Amino acid sequence: DGGITQSPKYLFRKEGQNVTLSCEQNLNHDAMYWYRQDPGQGLRLIYYSQIVNDFQKGDIAEGYSVSREKKESFPLTVTSAQKNPTAFYLCASRTQGIYTFGSGTRLTVV
């Protein structure tokens, strides 16, 4: 079945560490997105990519980085510059205005 796979489901980060969240899709979608979800704040766009080897900052890109070397993959790195990384992270892909979401990664700073 086609879909989006995010891993890991749970991730713990120590202060000062960089961590990478994986997002893989087999839907053959060109566009991919990363959102952050905090309680009471809804989803906010971190980065998006409309095509391989190209990506753009979203509304809250500071402290995050991405790459898009393959159409299927859009990993998100949470760097030590992100001061409040504890959140639920959702990856999505899009075709013709229709979005499909992964099951999310919960990141906690310990």
Place this chain on the structure above:
Amino acid sequence: KQEVTQIPAALSVPEGENLVLNCSFTDSAIYNLQWFRQDPGKGLTSLLLIQSSQREQTSGRLNASLDKSSGRSTLYIAASQPGDSATYLCAVFSGGGADGLTFGKGTHLIIQP
């Protein structure tokens, strides 16, 4: 900048009731509007997608309407069941230079058995 508001923020009703969730958006220049369901700790499941040229979409007990000119959408749930308990998110896709969906903060729905 597009803003999406969902009312109410939370709702608790007895099983069997019909209910309406509301969504409003500030910029009517949208391509489509989607309603999603999110269970605790899970990703988003798409429920209904309404294109800007459409007035409503139906799937089973769910019906979503769109009034683009007034910037409003409603999600109607008929004969609610405990399994409908979840957070319901409304999102608009405006396309153009600002990519990505703009989400409301959601309505947390509890259906009492």
